[in-house]
Amino acid sequence: MIGPFVNGGALLLGSLAGAFLGPRLDKNLRNHMPMVFGCASMGIGVAMVVKVKFLAPVVLALVVGTLLGELVRLETGIQKAAGSARGLIEKIATPSGDLSQEEFLDKFVAVMVLFCVSGMGVYGSMNEGMTGDPTLLIVKSILDFFTAPIFASILGYTVGILVIPQLAVQATLYLCAALILPLTTPDIMADFSACGGLIMLATGFRICGIKQFPVANMIPALILVMPLSALWAHFVG
Template sequence: MLIGPYVNGSVVTIGGIVGAFLGSRLPERLRNALPQTFGLASMGLGAMLIVKVKFMPAVVLAMVLGAVIGEMLGVERGLGKMAGATRGFIDKVIPPRQGLSQEEFMDKFVAILVLFCASGTGIFGAMHEGMTGDPSILYIKTILDLFTSAIFATSLGYAVATIAVPQIMIQLALATLATLIMPLTTASMMADFSAAGGLIMLATGLRICGIKMFPVANMLPALLLVMPFSFLWASYIA
């Protein structure tokens, strides 16, 4: 029985609710400084995953074509609309907190949506539990997500708690499909998959820190392409 996805999602919900409740009760300097720290941590973890790459040309090709597909499908635009609808629903139930414009809210919400749902740790952890029954990797992510969701919810409000829904769905799907996917993968394919995830996490960290507004959601299709590209590169070019 899968446990990790439910524990991870529950903690995101709890952290989002607690953080939104505390809101302005936390010092302003703390609410401003910690997201920068989380952005830096995301960039650091991304860099750590990138150095494991086996076939960088295959990863770059997957990232470029994945970004083209994401742009054509309007993935980020769709997530932005979903974020706006989520905020609208939450605001009807609970009075909105002043301070963020709709554009600022969507920028931050989409960035942390990717951070929670598409991080290399979450994807690999879900696949690992599906294959081995060991949820320990997702438990590590759970500890980090508790504080991350709470801090971001101090500025974004209760909408952060709703991220648990797509997060659980994605992790359950990955864990369920892992028994079919993992036997077909090689160490090189997994390394390149982690590297692609690392590049996305690096872009996410830069976005959270406000350094560069990368369209990170539009990069997500690359995660579907990188393993086949890595296999083809190893088989016919390398």
């Protein structure tokens, strides 16, 4: 397992560098680059959505998954954990940026989705688990290494703790890939991609400040979409 650790290292190093530089980075760079990353997230999302095979189970997974996320207050839980982590980190490090707690939590959730459950990370982990080829995750590592400093210059050292959920997600997918992928079909994987793409699209809107989608609450849809797509293909498709 190479890719998840390389990606985690790139995210950690980039976050530390960005938080250390903080306000010393050009203001226009700190303000404009997140907009570019948000636009890239939306573009990736659109590219993933067009792969859809069965739209109905994808929409159903997104609606039911988001409903479950809202009921268990997934995003609220993540925000509380992020707020606590920020407080602990700022006791031993100089705070970076001048965001209010509300602004910080809003941006942190969107960045968490971008780093931890992006399409490239999910597929890269599963691909390495099946083939042993870490290329996709290494490419993601390069992107994260340049993306993380910008967000860390705004959000501070707290961005570095995203290494933990990122590594957990990627390692789990890597280890489970041999069990999951034989049960899938190209159509199921296409619908999984489309569902992930919708979440990436919502993440891009949130990063750009266009619309505050509950992206963390939408994550359970990724768990539901594969079985729903399989059932749809068996009984309807």
